[in-house]
Amino acid sequence: MSVRHIASLIAVAACLALPVLAAPVAIVGGNVWTGTSQGTIPSGIVVIDKGRVVSVSKAGSPVPLEATVIDATGKWVSPGFISAFSRTGIVEVDAEDATDDTSAGSSDYSVALDAADGFNPDSTAVAVTRVEGVTRIVVAPEASSNLFAGQGFVADTSGGVDTEISRKAFLLISLGDHGAALAGGSRPAAWAQFRAALDDAGAYPARYFTGNDGTALGRADAEALGPAARGEQLILIEAHKASDLNAIMDFAAANPGLKIAIVGADEGWRVAPRLARSGIPVIVDAFSNLPASFEQLGATAENASRMMDAGVTIAISHLGDSSHQARLAVQVAGNAVANGMSHDDAMKALTTAPAEIFGLQGLGVIGPGARADIVVWDGDPLEITSNPDVVMIDGDVQSLTTRQTELRDRYLKLDERTRPLAYVKP
Amino acid sequence: MNRISLAGLSCLALILAACGGSDKADSKDNITVPKDPFPSTYAPYPNPSVFIANATIIDGTGALIEKGGLLIEDGKVSAIGKDLTAPGDAKVIDAAGRWVTPGIVDNHSHLGVYPSPGVSAHGDGNEISGPVTAEVWSEHGIWPQDPGFTRALAGGITSLQVLPGSANLFGGRGVTLKNVPSRTVQGMKFPGAPYTLKMACGENPKRVYGSGNYPGGSPYSRMGKVAGYRESWIRAADYKRKWEKYENEGGDAPMRDLELDTLKGVLDGDILVHMHCYRADEMAQVMDISKEFGYKVTAFHHAVESYKIADKLAEYGACSSMWADWWGFKMEAYDGIKENIPMVHKAGACAIVHSDSDIGIQRLNQEAAKAWADGKKIGINIPEEEAWQWLSLNPAKSLGIDGKTGSLVPGKMADVVVWSGNPFSVYTKADQVFVDGALMYDRSDAANRPVMDFELGQPGEGDLK
Incomplete structure (x- = not known):
């Protein structure tokens, strides 16, 4: 793994073997902002495999049978x-x-x-x-x-x-x-x-x-x-x-x-x-x-x-x-x-x-061959009331848990009648 | 919150009673402490009648009116509702597709005392000559030519509290302003608003004085801070007793003490305490200190950990003035979460969105929107019209001015914002801002966009030329 830390711009462009889901993933039904000449695709289909975007297509396009489907209906999909x-x-x-x-x-x-x-x-x-x-x-x-x-x-x-x-x-x-x-x-x-x-x-x-x-x-x-x-x-x-x-x-x-x-x-x-x-x-x-x-x-x-x-x-x-x-x-x-x-x-x-x-080659876009840094949003990504539902880096779905969400979830359960909150582990 | 309103009203009565008062004896034997030596000279600008029609109105009390009308007459809200018609003499603004709200009240600003440009000559917000400076007043540090006031106006801010900084245990008096440009500070002062006292918990006072770089010698620790508060309140209680003895029994008047005048004002219920405090455990201790000495903390500011003790804050009756998402810049901000505001609201405590920033004050509606959405995401569903209380009515309560502004109720000051759309959207901007019914900002008309002296003849000349 130490190769990842070698100082080089080339490393950015290189395809590094980050952990990825075994099967292809298809993000289906979202409003896909691609950042490429494909523009924004309503109800688009983004297929991801081995950390890369395989295809970006319109509604109705075939989805690989073995793909894990992420339903993005009514949501937005953007590059990370x-x-x-x-x-x-x-x-x-x-x-x-x-x-x-x-x-x-x-x-x-x-x-x-x-x-x-x-x-x-x-x-x-x-x-x-x-x-x-x-x-x-x-x-x-x-x-x-x-x-x-x-x-x-x-x-x-x-x-x-x-x-x-x-x-x-x-x-x-x-x-x-x-x-x-x-x-x-x-x-x-x-x-x-x-x-x-x-x-x-x-x-x-x-x-x-x-x-x-x-x-x-x-x-x-x-x-x-x-x-x-x-x-x-x-x-x-x-x-x-x-x-x-x-x-x-x-x-x-x-x-x-x-x-x-x-x-x-x-x-x-x-x-x-x-x-x-x-x-x-x-x-x-x-x-x-x-x-x-x-x-x-x-x-x-x-x-x-x-x-x-x-x-x-x-x-x-x-x-x-x-x-x-x-x-x-x-x-x-x-x-x-x-x-x-x-x-x-x-x-x-x-x-x-x-x-x-x-x-940063292969980043900032959703297009064939791009690195699969992809976010599924519950609304327009630039709108302040929107939040991500899925965050993917190189095809790997990321945790949405942070120290802040842990604190939040503990204090949402504020009830110390039987035990101090220190025993509540979200 | 009623108690706070009453405190504000009683204070107003005292201020009015003391109008024109001075250090000199009212009668041969009676010496009084002047309550208002720098009286407001603010008066509303000409305010022809305006009827805002077809608007989505958030009235500020928690109600939403679709396709509503708002009538402004003589600088006051005259009528609000669905089936209103414009009187013949009123200028009609068709607000179809647009939203109308009460003007935003920011109860934590340092505009004027830390103005733009942020040069050393203008840093007038912290009197770091000692940790107890209840004798200083923020209004004496305000530069009314701060261009930040105009940017805040463009963001829908119609009233604001300017506070001293948080270097000191007792930082001094705060002042509430109408956000209307003036040559003088007195020309901005909100008529009849009670004075406030800025106090500070936590890291800042001990960072300043514990460093040994400034006089005072303490506090070095949170222990020293609590001792500092208590010692000061003991002196204030003694001072108050001396004045009461004098008022009741006559004799020689006590020697005036500017610092203790302010603290006595708090103990008398005339001056509202606004306390910078991040950590939950510190807020809990401060509430006990207030009970020991018989005063009330009106609002905790920053209150990054209010979500941890929202139940206790609700029971005590203190507001929390909060950011939507600031965190991590120091240890006492390390536990900041995005859901602080909705969690405080849900517990039945008073929640306020504040800025403490010349950038943040320009988009407090966005800060409220973020907090609202983050609450919704975890199942705390608060209607937008209810959440707006974080921006207008609750901060007005915390400043003792909720009887006059903060909601669109007939008889109240017509401090009103017409927004280009839903103000919970990032794309929405304030189209028009009325203060006491006078149009003080119009996004589409350069003649109604103020430019401060400092910006004249400079490259920017007021942000949007």
Whole structure:
């Protein structure tokens, strides 16, 4: 099983032998949002075998005789949602430092910090996120010792000891107010640090033969920056202000070999046409509509839809509390629809867009050959009153039990006339 | 809950009686404590008669009226029901396919005291000079130009309580506002609303003072916190006795003490206690403390574990002001569940949806909808029109203003939201928001969307240009 933990993007695309139901499964009768050219299929039939989608077809199509049927009549069927930016599973309780592996302000390292080293699939937040229909989480560290937050990863939300982890899926750096403060106190300092660090990565290992000091980075960090500096790894940049976004696009234009995406971008709508032309995708929180800081003065609830209209690739996430409440990305997407985005685009922002940004092949769609991350919902997935009835990861039906449901079920049986509640085990 | 209403009314009477009062003696020998030194200057804006026709109306008391009408006259709800016709002078709004509800009352906000932008210069919500600061008042920290007020208005918030933060055992007085922009805080104050007192349980006070970074020296533990509450109430009881002795027997008036003025106000029943408390066991102990000193906790805030003691809360008569689904950010929030609100409601206790957030306050209807749906999923079936009490009437009760707002009953303030559809849907937005019958927000008309000073000439200029 250790092969699952090997750091490689290839692992994401590889077909790994997760536990699957022995017989094929057919999800029948649901309103199937495919995320493919098949669009939305009313009363569709989705056949799954060996962890993959075998076929997606209209009502009346044949269902394999040996298939286990999941009746989805009156329900919706969607690809498992992908949390495009989260800290799920790397912090258990934010206020308890020992349980928090998101940041390391006192560390001597930055680029080399690999968030996957802190991932705990047993974290209660993983299951809590899963039961809301999120089957994959993109997890990022938090910039704390300098503008380089470190290496992010992608994991499934099965919560199992054999959870699939794709390490070093991207490098996160912070270039807004936060990054400026960490780099020494200004945006010029942040950009100087960023450029010097890229030089260090380019000069690695030669200049480090004689010592351990680059201009901006030590040996381990310079080495870790190599893939991003060579354009082999996605660089995800946190920024909001229009002028910062322009600076990033200037930088991207000057370094066409680099792979860049932006997270935040509250003023993205102001430079949306250029973002679209540059092909730089954006991960956005459609809740963010307040001038919460001087880099967010242009924030508007219509930001996501305006950028989408301009042709920017948009993924939606809940950036407000991305550790325990990454699940709220679904509500955020619903609000994006309320503020001008089409339902279809909002669904894509939770599925195909993050899959595209992070290179997650076979995820985010329900189509022949796709990995069977599938959710059956009791209503429109983006509607706040809807909940998942079935969550499947790689064809494996997942538990909908969490620590929260256990607490709930205990206290629903509140009756201590004969025994304390501690004896009630849901 | 009647008791709370009565407390509010009696307080109002006292406030009115003290109107224009001052520190100076009313008569030669009689010194009094002014109850309202920063009186409200809010007055409703022009409010021509409006008749909202063909609406699905949630009246706020628990009833649903299909294809109903609502008549607003002189800023008040004038009539509500099925077979109403518009008087000739009323402007008619055809609300076919749309829903009408009472305005939302958020009883836990820090708008103004932690405004946008969240710069250090604006952090005026916690007086961390000591763990007992009952002498400070949130209204003195409010920046009325906070753009957050306008975003909340767009979400249907017509009244809100702005509280001090939770760093202190006694954080200071809270204030209830009408969500109408004003140059001054006094211009927003809800006329006649009683004062409130913010208190805090749990981790925050001991995190702040136990760290040793701030003066005060305690509490380091939950033990120290309970001792801190009790010591303060003992001093307040003594202060109250001195004033009563003076009022009954004359002699030298006691020396005024701002901190004890507030605590005495609680013991007198004039000031309502709103207590930040997450854990069930702590709430149970706080209820005992209140009995020891003869006051009442009106509402526990956050109350993440209320579902564990919903029976005890119902028996005591405290409201729980809750989020739909926040959890896990600290140990006392670790046991948060999505069904807290419906489970509290089902136990017959008073449930309130609150925000504590400049983002959450913009969509409290969605927060209620999530909780409603999560209850339904486990068989707690609460009609939507009953669940709306979490958003308007119950928070109004907790603020002592339920006699004036919180439901669409004739005679009450016409604080009304016209929604584009069912407000339990994520796709629904507030089309129009009336405060005291005046149209203060209209989604389709930029002229009726306020923009605060701070946003003028800036890139956003009020969210939706």
